[in-house]
Amino acid sequence: MSGRNTRMAQWLDYRVRVTISDQRMLVGTxxxxxxxxxxxxxxxxxxxxxxxxxxxxxxxxxxxxLGFVVLRGETIxxxxxxxxxxxxxxxxxxxPGPGRGQVAGRGMPAAPLSSAPAGLSGPVRGVGGPSAIx
Numbered sequence: 001m002s003g004r005n006t007r008m009a010q011w012l013d014y015r016v017r018v019t020i021s022d023q024r025m026l027v028g029t030x031x032x033x034x035x036x037x038x039x040x041x042x043x044x045x046x047x048x049x050x051x052x053x054x055x056x057x058x059x060x061x062x063x064x065x066l067g068f069v070v071l072r073g074e075t076i077x078x079x080x081x082x083x084x085x086x087x088x089x090x091x092x093x094x095x096p097g098p099g100r101g102q103v104a105g106r107g108m109p110a111a112p113l114s115s116a117p118a119g120l121s122g123p124v125r126g127v128g129g130p131s132a133i134x
Contacts, residue, residue, distance in 0.1 A: 008033050011030050011079075011081055012030055012031070012032070012085075013029060013030065013031075013085035014029070014030050014081045014082070014083065014084055014085055015027065015028070015029055015030075015081070015082045015083035015084075015085075016028065016029075016030045016041070016079055016080065016081055016082060017079075017080050017081075017082050018039065018041065018071060018076055018078070018079050019076075019077045019078045019079075020071065020075045020076055020077060021075045021076075021077055022075075023048075023049070024046055024047065024048050025046070025047045025048075026041060026044055026045070026046055026047075026066070026069065026071070027044065027045050027047065027082060028041030028042055028043055028044030028045065028066075028069060029041060029042040029043050029044075029085075030079075034073075036072075036073045036074075037073030037076060038070065038071065038072055038073045039070070039071045039073065039076065039079070040068075040069070040070050040071075041068070041069045041071065042067075042068055043067070044065075044066040044067060044068065044069040045063055045064065045065050045066065046063070046064045046065075046066050047061055047062070047063055048061070048062045048064075049061050049062075050062055
């Protein structure tokens with residue numbers, strides 16, 4: 001990884017606060033990024049400040065749960081860490097089995113076939129093509 005990528009990679013799995021160009025703040029778990037600074041946040045919440053119509057100095061903060069969010073890098077103003085990743089014991093590696101995701105074929109046997117499967121071997125007599133002369 002280049003030096004710039006490792007600077008961002010060090011914050012993966014941290015709880016981060018992202019401020020975007022319209023003054024909203026998003027708080028979530030930093031999952032991924034790319035060369036355009038697009039960011040993926042999990043368990044994300046949005047915080048907005050709403051001004052009251054009657055008073056100018058009275059602001060109310062509104063919280064909204066968003067969940068999984070992909071942010072376009074162009075809109076990000078700042079990104080700062082709020083909390084480190086959880087340090088609890090890591091989950092043991094789960095063995096694949098019934099009900100677990102595992103690699104599956106495409107319904108074809110793994111060994112190469114000596115001939116084409118039925119229906120794919122070519123034209124069938126009497127179907128399509130010129131008719132036989134009687």
